[in-house]
Amino acid sequence: GHASLVQIGANAHEDTSYKNSVESDPGPLGVRLGWQSLLVEPVPQLFARLAAKYVATPHVSLLNAAVCDACSDTPIQFHFVDVTNASGNWGSADADARCLLHSSKDGRPVKHSFIEEVASLSRNHVMQFERLFRTQHGWCERCAAAIGKAYSQDVWPRSRTPTQEAQTLGPACLRKVISRNIRSTDVKCACLREELARWANVSLLVVDAEGHDHSVLASYPFDAIPTARVVFEATHMSNPDFDRTTALLHRQGFVYLVGGHKEGLNIWHHAQSHEVLRRNVHS
Structure with a gap:
């Protein structure tokens, strides 16, 4: 089948002291493996480095935007x-x-x-x-x-x-x-429902939104796009937001694999992930 990656808060796909392992950031590996990828990064300087890195990589789509609570044409203020x-x-x-x-x-x-x-x-x-x-x-x-x-x-x-x-x-x-x-800079709000309208499914959704991971996952169109695995970071997430996130993922049919309150790496897998991905698998 054709694997696919959506990464919200992709940073620059470079080694830094913050995220530099496949475990904590599987995004660069997905791109290297040739997965169809949508990388969303709001910070202008980071986005510029990302764009330079993947300028000749046709299977990678880049979006200089934030994922906001609602799909809107109004830009939002981002701090860096x-x-x-x-x-x-x-x-x-x-x-x-x-x-x-x-x-x-x-x-x-x-x-x-x-x-x-x-x-x-x-x-x-x-x-x-x-x-x-x-x-x-x-x-x-x-x-x-x-x-x-x-x-x-x-x-x-x-x-x-x-x-x-x-x-x-x-x-x-x-x-x-x-x-x-x-x-601060004004960035546009990404509407994931529109961006992913033509995708059959998503193998891996990676979110690193510096504490706003819950609102990103709450606005993600799980109902429209079968998604097999979710990776998010809870280091900066409040405990109530973490509990809301786990409840949301349970409701969407995901099961817990790794992570917990304040953990850097949280991995959830869809209970029917084989069925979720089978649309793209060659018989």
Whole structure:
């Protein structure tokens, strides 16, 4: 048969420190295996990298959009961290996004920070990651060396002064990296019922919507498109939303395989998955 993949929140299909295994993100594997794929990614920078990667891949369709609660022509506001120097914060004492690339203790900078993938319909969701960066001694020391600045563990930028050029970095070099670099952009709402109208079925639905996974699954047209397996992330999902999601999947005929409250990987399989997929199987 012909296998097929729908991935909501596809990121850039690259290794990052956030999602880099087939277990937590089976999307890139599905594409490599030649599955018909629809990849939905709202963040402009991530979408651009995705589009560059699959420019010559005819079995992959790309959609720069968010999955909203209702199909609508009204764009929706999406929040993300801009790691370019668009905000003018490179060189600052506490918000230089280049320092995000120096998380690795082996001293080699990463190509992209996981923070680039923490994008959400909720500004508060993105902001809550800032607490990870209050003090980062090794991280800031590696960054100072990489961008040609001095480092001292005694340097603490005054919290109320505006971001300014710093000659010496200290352990708080990333303290404001999110609040000073957060941006919002208007993205269109994807209407999955329309996008998938011509699909016979979906082998694998993967959702990573930074805590909004329940509303994505609630708006997915299970009634119209037989779907064999669902993978979603519950790390940022509230417990009531998780319970609503499991109830929804039970109602749609899915059985639980792996996962739980606050688990990064949740896998549900349709009880009649062979029947669900048989329309496309050659006899």
